[in-house]
Amino acid sequence: METARTERWAKVVDQTKCIGCHACTTACKSENEVPLSVTRTFVKSVDAGRFPNARRSFQVTRCNQCDAAPCVTACPTSAMFRRPDGIVDFDKSACIGCKACIAACPYDAIFINPDDHAAEKCNFCAHRLDIGLEPACVVVCPTGALTVGDMDDPESEVGRIVAREPVQVRRAEKETLPKLFYLGAGEVTLNPLAAENPGGDIFMWSDQGAGVGHHVPSGSPPSVRPASSSGPRLENGRRGNGRAPDRTPSGNASSAAAVISYDVPHRAPWDFRVSAYTFTKSLAAGAYLLPLLLGVFGMMGADGPETGWSNPLWLTWAPVTALAFLLVTAGFLIWDLDRPARFWLLLVRPQWRSWLVRGGFVITGFGILLTLHLALGLAGRREPTVWIAWLGAPLAVATAVYTAYLFAQAKARDLWQSPLLAPHLLVQAALAGSALALVLLSLADFPAEGAMLVGSKWAFQAAVVFHVALAFGEATTPHPTAHARLAARNMLRARYAGPYWTGMIATVAGLVAVTVTAGSGTASIMGACAALVGLLLYEHAYVQAGQSVPLA
Structure with a gap:
């Protein structure tokens, strides 16, 4: 008995037929x-060459309907899902607006609908395919440049083209197994960094500036004169001469120079709220781990190590401070959602491959444990607080480092794919916790305060040294991809260099201030606060630079 075969829908874009009319978009x-x-869907235009040997190339840009779709893996509520016929579809009723799918998509194909604040994208007009109709873009294309069909059917036109023609896909190195195939496309359109951004962001029909949303410039940075040089001032305050750049992305004069002539605005999915969330999460984890370490090394006991667990720093201050920053962290996470009223869906219909879900449950578990610890501490029950520390320590560590795996699921962001990110986040938690302890110990009286100040100072010095070393390694280690190199450039020498270097200088200045003092007093408090401000600025530069590279 034969079983019914399910189609595997794919689309072929024949760029040799595309005339850039934008009929598919409309x-x-x-x-x-x-x-x-x-x-x-939109059509990007790129001008390549020099007059009279110049030509304009087009690229129809949309969802790639990946067989290994990273947006499906990253989505915490299964709002993005893959159908049996290979179409990656979406369910708006399940979307919480977290934008994890946007961060994960290497093709910049997903957006938040401004009307209902839910994520959506091209789904091959699945509602039309289900009733035997072709997608609207295929029907309207005047030159037949778009073809949709079953790629597993050797008799279908798509199946024949994929099997016999030299088709290409975008960003094959991401291993997403895309099913949007390009025929006759060139590197200047397929590679989002192959063509330069036009001088002054002057496109064919528009002037696109940094004020367009949370802006990500198109193409590679233009190698024209900087904004301070001569040239007419544009309405957005920049300068430019309206001409194509004089150099290729490699920086060498060439008759094959390429410049983007038309593009749509692009925006990064996560703004300052995610930068702040990573910072407050470090404070929450560090506020618990640092007193725990002081207790383990016998630095909290006024009458011997065995009495240290009765110290108020452990019994009440640690859970109160950690819980407060954990609540602030949850507040930033919910605030960042485009549908904040639906945040509870993350807990009641979790998609367990998503690190947003795993992290949400880690934070929830850590918060429950801190609440229990605080209740026991207020009741003066020392022994149970030590017992639950066996669970509290791994939960605190997981709270600190899970963001590394969340960022790793954002496959589009090459800067975040570093194996050093998890240990670096743990070091940042140690830095935040020790700086916070120095402030608390300098402002309030605690038993064994002298020993705890010494221990906190040692932990702070070690954490700052490791943080600077890991940040220096990130800055100097050769990055394996052009996207990671451009993101690092934006962090170190371009758009986010200001907060990055200000943060690093403030952190080192804090280390100096704490080192030259006895560990307490105004200088120590100012040094610890400077290091915390520096850490926040570093976090912001790192998070935003990772999203500053164009993907389409």
Whole structure:
């Protein structure tokens, strides 16, 4: 008995036929009621060469319907899901607006609908395919540049083209197994960094500035004169001459120079709230771990190590401080959601491959444990607080480091794919916890205060040294991809260099201030606070630079 075979839908874009008319874009907007300012599909234009040997190339850009879709893995509520026929579809009723799918997509194909604040993208007009109709873009294309079909059917046109023609896919190195194939496309369009950003962000029909949302410039940075040089001032305050750059992305004069002539605005999914969340999470984890370490090494007991667990720093201050910053962390996470009223869906319909879900349950478990610890501490029950520390320590460590795995699921962001990120986050938690302890011990009276100040000072010095060393390693280690190199450049020498270097200088200055003092007093408090401010600035530069590279 034969079983019914399920199609595996794929699409072929024949760029040799595309005339850049944007009919597919308008048809998609009409069919799917896509609002202004966002697009499920658009046509990028790139001008290559020099007059008279110049030409304009087009690229139809949309969701790649990956067989190993990173957006499906990253989505915490299964709002993004893969159908049996290979179409990656979405369920708006399940979306919480976390933007993890946007961070994960290497093709910049997902957006937040400004009307209902849910994530959406091209789904091959699945509602039309289900009733035997072709997608709207395929129907309207005047030159037949778009073809949709079953790629597993050797008799289908798509199956024949994929099997016999030299088709290409975008960013094959991401191993997402895309099913959007390009025929006759060039490197200048397929590679988002191959063409330069036009001088002054002057495109064919528009002037696109940094004020467009949380802006990510298109293409590689232009090698024209900087904004302070001569040239007419644009309305957005920049300078430019309206001409294509004089050099290729490699920096060498060439008759094959390429410049983007039309693109849509792009924006990074996560703003300062995610930067702040990573900082407050470090404070929450460090506020618990540092007193725990002081107790383990016998530095909290006024009458011997065995009495240290009765110290108020452990019994009440540690859980209160950690719980307070954990609540602030949860507040930043919920605030960042485009649908904050639906945050509870993350807990009631979890998709367990998502590190947003795993991290959410880690934070919830840590918060429950801190509440129990605080209740026991207020009741003067020393022994149970030591017992639950066997669970509290791994939960605190997990709270500190799980973001490394969340960022790793953002496959589009090459800067975040570092194996050093998890240990670096743990070091940042140690830095935050020890700085916080120095402030608390300098402002309030505790038993064994002298020993705890010494221990906190040692921990602070070690954490700052390791933090600076890991940050220096991130800055100097050769990055394996062009996207990671451009993100590192934006962090160290371009858009986010200000907060990055200010943060590093403030952290080192804090280390000096704490080192030259006895560990207490105004200088020590100012040094610890300077290090905390420096850590926050570093976090912001790192998070934002990772999203500053164009993907389409």
